[in-house]
Amino acid sequence: MAAVLVHIDLDGDLPHASSLQALAAGRAVASSWGATLYAAVVVHDASERSPSGAPPPGAPVQVPGDARTIEAIRAALARGGADKIVVALTEAPIEPLWCALGAAWQAVLDRLRPRLVVFGADAPSADELGPRTAARIGARLFLRARTLDHDEVELRDRDGSYVRANDSGAAVALIGAAPRLDAHGDDDIDVMVLTPPGGADPGIELAGTAPAELVHIIGTIIALGDEAASDPEIARATRELASALGAHVVGSASAASAGVVGPGAVVERGAPLAPELCVAIGAPAIDVAGSASLVRIGSAGGKGVDGALSGPIAASLVELTRVLEAR
Amino acid sequence: MSAPAPSSGAVAVWLGSAPPVRTIRWLDGALKTASRFGVATAVAAGEQTWLDLAADRAARLGLASAGVATDLQLDYLGWAQVMAAVARQLAATTILVDEASRPERFAEVAAIAELTDAAQLTHVVALAPEGATIHAGRVAGATLQTLRVRGPAVIGVRIAGPPIDDYPTPTPSAAMRRFDLAALGLDPMVLGHRALPPRAGQSPRRTVDRIADHLAVHIAPRQSSESPERVHSAKSATSAKGA
Numbered sequence: 271m272a273a274v275l276v277h278i279d280l281d282g283d284l285p286h287a288s289s290l291q292a293l294a295a296g297r298a299v300a301s302s303w304g305a306t307l308y309a310a311v312v313v314h315d316a317s318e319r320s321p322s323g324a325p326p327p328g329a330p331v332q333v334p335g336d337a338r339t340i341e342a343i344r345a346a347l348a349r350g351g352a353d354k355i356v357v358a359l360t361e362a363p364i365e366p367l368w369c370a371l372g373a374a375w376q377a378v379l380d381r382l383r384p385r386l387v388v389f390g391a392d393a394p395s396a397d398e399l400g401p402r403t404a405a406r407i408g409a410r411l412f413l414r415a416r417t418l419d420h421d422e423v424e425l426r427d428r429d430g431s432y433v434r435a436n437d438s439g440a441a442v443a444l445i446g447a448a449p450r451l452d453a454h455g456d457d458d459i460d461v462m463v464l465t466p467p468g469g470a471d472p473g474i475e476l477a478g479t480a481p482a483e484l485v486h487i488i489g490t491i492i493a494l495g496d497e498a499a500s501d502p503e504i505a506r507a508t509r510e511l512a513s514a515l516g517a518h519v520v521g522s523a524s525a526a527s528a529g530v531v532g533p534g535a536v537v538e539r540g541a542p543l544a545p546e547l548c549v550a551i552g553a554p555a556i557d558v559a560g561s562a563s564l565v566r567i568g569s570a571g572g573k574g575v576d577g578a579l580s581g582p583i584a585a586s587l588v589e590l591t592r593v594l595e596a597r
Numbered sequence: 598m599s600a601p602a603p604s605s606g607a608v609a610v611w612l613g614s615a616p617p618v619r620t621i622r623w624l625d626g627a628l629k630t631a632s633r634f635g636v637a638t639a640v641a642a643g644e645q646t647w648l649d650l651a652a653d654r655a656a657r658l659g660l661a662s663a664g665v666a667t668d669l670q671l672d673y674l675g676w677a678q679v680m681a682a683v684a685r686q687l688a689a690t691t692i693l694v695d696e697a698s699r700p701e702r703f704a705e706v707a708a709i710a711e712l713t714d715a716a717q718l719t720h721v722v723a724l725a726p727e728g729a730t731i732h733a734g735r736v737a738g739a740t741l742q743t744l745r746v747r748g749p750a751v752i753g754v755r756i757a758g759p760p761i762d763d764y765p766t767p768t769p770s771a772a773m774r775r776f777d778l779a780a781l782g783l784d785p786m787v788l789g790h791r792a793l794p795p796r797a798g799q800s801p802r803r804t805v806d807r808i809a810d811h812l813a814v815h816i817a818p819r820q821s822s823e824s825p826e827r828v829h830s831a832k833s834a835t836s837a838k839g840a
Contacts, residue, residue, distance in 0.1 A: 287818040287819060288818045290818070365742075366737050367718075367737075367742075368710075369717070390818065398717070401707035402717060404673070404704070405677065405710075411672070413701075414815070416814050428814065431793075446813075446815060472747075473749070474716050474718060474745070476743070479742050482736050486755075490815050515817060542760075544755050544757070547815050549812075560619075560622065560623050564619070574618040575801045576811060577802035578802075579804075589805045590805050590809055590812075597809070
């Protein structure tokens with residue numbers, strides 16, 4: 271039976287929300303295709319191991335960590351629809367980097383030889399692991415894909431490329447949207463533990479972490495123009511759209527004085543931003559040309575714009591948010 | 598920081614297979630970053646007008662350039678095969694990738710790293726070479742990671758150059774080193790297996806429904822409302838079965 275594999279990032283003691291979204295997409299696909307759905311987690315293991323990666327002779331293979339936490343994760347994945355859970359242990363500290371997770375993740379790929387591998391598009395490891403996984407298994411790659419339910423469930427990205435049950439070859443998808451599924455409840459779900467040798471790639475060393483500046487954020491931003499920011503109706507509608515998209519609202523100091531842009535979200539005029547998605551409201555004095563996707567509200571659009579609503583700004587925002595929240 | 602010095606191998610910067618979508622500011626930034634290594638070669642593939650632009654922007658920063666003229670339209674792994682082959686010709690062991698100018702390019706970072714058996718690092722917003730070590734700042738969600746890179750590596754950079762509204766139309770560069778696929782050991786017929794189907798140009802979406810459809814894959818995923826305690830009560834113990 272074909273395998274659909276979902277990579278699970280953890281957010282504290284629970285699966286990351288975006289990973290659970292990927293799991294839902296994987297469940298829909300696996301049920302439609304008659305495949306087995308595996309949810310795989312890479313876990314740090316500080317215990318002593320032999321050079322082959324195996325635990326010392328006689329030692330039981332266990333998932334390290336607090337039993338309650340492990341059980342909470344197992345139950346969440348079972349409820350999310352996983353048929354089986356794979357835990358790959360690694361000596362490397364867990365960081366969202368291929369150099370930290372790659373060796374353990376490779377063991378999962380080798381064991382399952384999946385037909386389809388999915389990641390949550392907003393999960394921490396997705397950008398590092400997803401494309402490398404695809405390259406390693408020679409798969410087609412789908413960024414920001416979602417499930418579509420026709421005669422069979424398929425995954426489709428924004429360019430219209432799709433992966434279907436009878437396609438040849440493997441595919442890797444970063445899932446941006448998935449159906450809301452009823453909770454599954456198989457308490458007897460299998461947990462497979464892999465203990466591959468090797469840890470982090472010594473070629474890359476993590477020296478430290480700090481909060482990122484907002485101008486470097488790669489997710490979704492809403493850039494608010496000064497004039498638009500001064501309209502309370504637009505300000506309110508902007509906050510609601512930001513909430514729906516999980517976006518940061520940025521603007522100039524002038525926009526900040528109107529209250530909708532937080533003190534830490536003031537961006538200097540002309541400062542370059544390169545988010546994955548930018549919704550520009552009005553005429554923000556920010557360079558948003560580096561956005562991977564750009565939508566303008568209250569503007570006719572321009573070069574390379576993916577969408578534009580030129581009508582009244584507040585009404586457009588309210589309607590857009592309403593439609594998004596209904597999905 | 599000491600004076601710029603190349604790591605053990607040559608340095609190349611992959612500019613991709615098509616010009617930037619809206620601005621060359623990020624292309625200039627990637628080239629400027631590469632110039633910090635002292636000697637580096639800018640590499641582009643695709644149509645001739647794009648190769649001319651890439652060579653022109655590289656020359657303005659004193660960088661050499663190499664181009665692969667082809668009308669193939671390839672996926673991430675197809676272009677990575679082209680860049681990996683050029684990197685072998687240049688003996689490049691440090692490869693920067695301009696991942697901000699076009700959205701599809703960030704996936705090529707991992708693919709080039711895979712094909713060249715190098716370490717990879719995406720989403721780098723600050724980079725400084727120091728002897729055989731590269732100091733990099735990488736964005737991971739709301740966190741800035743500080744990393745040290747040693748040895749062969751492919752690094753996706755999103756570092757902007759200065760603002761630029763307009764630039765002169767480039768002319769064909771005599772200095773650009775030109776490769777064809779055969780000279781790189783690549784068979785266009787085989788490479789064609791990584792071809793993308795032709796797509797009509799997408800006109801901007803103009804209705805709320807169409808824009809909402811476009812934005813739907815960016816809706817913030819909702820964390821399960823079920824508390825860990827409640828989850829815990831579902832079952833008491835886990836038994837790992839072992840591989």
